[in-house]
Amino acid sequence: MKSDTVFWLLITVGAVVSMGVLLGQSDGSSEVFSTADEMHPLAEDCLGGHNDYVDHYHAELVLSVNNEFVEIPGDVGLNDGDCTMRQLHTHSTNGIVHIELKEQGVEAPLEAFFDVWGKHFDETGFDDYRTDDNHEFLMFVTTQDSEGNENREQVTTFQNHILEDGQKIELIYREIA
Template sequence: MAGKTSNSGSGDSGKAARKQSARERVAAARAAEQRAARRRSLITWGVSGIVGAAAIGGLVWRLSASDDSGSSGNGGGAAASAALPKPVAYGSATALPPWQLPQDAAAGTRAAGLKASDMEGTANHFHTHLDILVNGKPVPIPANIGIDAAAQSMSELHTHDTSGVLHIEAPAKRRYILGQLFNEWGLQLNAQQIGGLKAGDGKTLTAYVDGKRASGNPAAIELTGHREIALVFGTPGAKAKVPSSYDFPSGD
């Protein structure tokens, strides 16, 4: 009896051992599969991270290269093949100097085909200078042309002060003309007039670029980096000192 009991216990122990061994093999196989799955996941994420980092690096390089090419003072690096905007007749044809800011800044910005935002752009950044001489005397150019205080927005072409420095601070490459500034200022500008100042009866309107006389419509003069533009109105014999350059502050 004792022997039978002993044999039965031994058999049960063997079965239990075999069952335990089978469970261990299953658990080990599952653990191995989980480890393999984790390795595959890590490899996938690693490759994706490398590819993503390379793509981001390439994008940053392209953006940096683009910004570097546009920050010089040669007109913002705008493509030479890009077409100049065409002058648009907009604004007062009767107002006389000194000219003030328009009541509706946004309307002038729209007429000029320009965009306004709540911050300055950096992709296209340069400065031009404008002088207006009437009967030999300078006419002030107001601060905040192209700035809408009510909407807290700023056009890509604007002034900050009365120095005559025109700021082009845009989010993208493009070309600009003097007429766009006068659209924002709310004044008509063409070959025959500035606002209410009209050529005729012994009066003339002459435009100069870097001290040299420019023919045609002054509204079509392109704005480029460190260009000096002068509009001179009056009798041909009036003494007007036409500037050929402007001393831009360092870094402008």
């Protein structure tokens, strides 16, 4: 009788561990998940709703892979898992990232949005598109001065780039010419 109990205990423990592994894998649709090694704290923190922020601004994100536009999904960071709204999120597919922060003066790096989205992002590439001998990953940031003049420059800050109001961020993964 005792060996039966041990047998069923081992079967139960094995089943629970297997279910935990399967449930821990996410496609990014219902839980915060990233192929990056470590989640940024802003990606993990839940804002709650539109009444819970003290700082609110927007940046535009444009992403292309091998000359094909990649649509930034709507509702990234909204109703994901048990969180109503992450501090970095989208509402539509127009590439506008909403940065709604709980505290004034907090810097929001671009990495945090990609962690919320559940996609790998750093200087080595985006998602499964990684740099190699034949491919490069470029980043351009366009800002406007007080007179409305645009300034577009290539930067190498990638995941550490701090989002600012009105920025347009272009990420380009392509074959090296």
